[in-house]
Amino acid sequence: MGYRMLEHMTDALVEVEADTLEEAFALAAKALVDVMVDVSKVEERLEIMLEAYGHDLENLLYNWLEQVMIALVSDHIAMSRFNTRIEVGDYDDGRYRITAKAYGEALNLEKHNYKVEIKGVTYHMMSVENVEGKYRLRFLLDL
Structure with missing residues (x-):
């Protein structure tokens, strides 16, 4: 289970696979951060709450x-x-709601090895599927 970058000419196409929907959404968030900075260098110094509806x-x-x-x-x-x-x-x-505790630290472009600017999230090529008991997400980030 995890995430990977798929081939795309100009943007970041991400695929996530996980056992649960919650884990898939958590990995999708981590993948987004990893597109922009080196997520492995982020220390868990603070906790913030995030929430979204759909x-x-x-x-x-x-x-x-x-x-x-x-x-x-x-x-x-x-x-x-x-x-x-x-x-x-x-x-x-009856909308969906996601709440999350996110762990990290203040962004430091040098420490976190800034990679690329993300202009935005898009609906293009986006999917959320349950395939043989695993959740697979795909999404495209406009760079």
């Missing part, structure tokens, strides 16, 4: 990755681990 799983993935990107780019927090929880509830007519 009307389906693809929309939840998109909104989740946007929240991770905001924390990374706008709040300058590099994260290396995510404890996620996904629920379907009565929040606003």
Whole structure:
């Protein structure tokens, strides 16, 4: 289980595979951070809470990755681990909700070996599938 970068001409195409949906979303967040900085150099010095909603799983993935990107780019927090929880509830007519504790530290471009700027998350080529009991996510990051 884990994530990998797939071949793409100009952007970052990521594939995640995990046993649970929560683990898949946690790995997707880690992969996004790893596209921009070296996630292996991020220490767990602080904890932040993240939350996102979606009307389906693809929309939840998109909104989740946007929240991770905001924390990374706008709040300058590099994260290396995510404890996620996904629920379907009565929040606003049965939408999905993800909450997470994210662990990391203040972003330091030199320490974390800045790689590339992510312009945004896209819906292009995005999928959330359950294949033979494993969850597989794919998403494209616009670089």
